[in-house]
Amino acid sequence: MTQIKICGLKNTAAIETAVQAGADYLGFVFAESPRKVRPEEVRRLTKDLPETIKKVGVFVSPLQAEVEEIAEIAGLDLIQIHGKNELTKLSRPIIRAFSIRDQASIYFYQYPHLLLDAPPAKLMGGNGQTFDWRLVDQRHLPKDKLWLAGGLTAENVGEAISYFQPQVVDVSSGVETAGEKDLAKIQNFCQAVKAADKQIYDL
Template identity: 80%
Template structure:
């Protein structure tokens, strides 16, 4: 079963919509971004989230002390790192973001989770940009570690899953309207992922 991460959540209504739609992971951005939230807000927003749904903090080129302080305040379960960073071990499992320009950077493959994203644009992630999937050397991708992002939306996530067979898919701008989380799109995205999984078992 392909797992689902809804990222860039900023308010209780969006968190509730992601939980109700069947998300496995909730993503909260602590890097500079229109979606940035404070760790205290995340703790408040997720007080009633079921324990099996994991809270992921998103960072860009962070320092270890900064990450660990936010982990403790926000109550995070996982840490997603974009940009330049030598951090390989923290108090929570790391999801290391990389893109097609990093394919020869072998150290990425030492992480427990790998997030294949579009190359950075205005922001390190959440830009809504797809990339040429055919430029990825899938022979080197450890599928059991692979998370997929980069311009995913309800209309193309099924095709992306069939192409890459990732462990998880990650969406932010693809479930937004005018920069805000669209609850109907969140539901449609999760339904599209689950539809592919059902087809695989038929």
């Protein structure tokens, strides 16, 4: 069963829609981005969140002290790290982002969760860009801890699940319209994941 992360959330309506649609993880960006939020705001927005829904903080090349302070204020459950960074242990489990450029490096494989994303563009993530899946060497890809991002939408997520069998699919810009979360797109994305699981895993 593929889990779902809706990332780049900033308001109550989008959070409630994601939860009701079946998201397992909610992502909040603390790096420079149009989706950046303050940790105090995340705590306020998620104060009534069900315990089964996990909060992920997204950082780019952060310092440990910065991460730990924000994680405590926001009440984060996991830490997603992009960019150059050698942090391997924090108070919360780490999701380490990597791309096809990094796949030969065994450095990334020591983390409990690995996020395969498109190579960085203007932003480290959330650019809405797909990448050539055929360039990924799946022979050594640890599927048991694989998260998948990079231009996913309701239209292509079923194919992505079939191709990679990830543990989690991660979407941000693919559920937006004009740079803002689109509630219908969030619902459609979650429905597409469930439909793909039903077809692939015969649930």
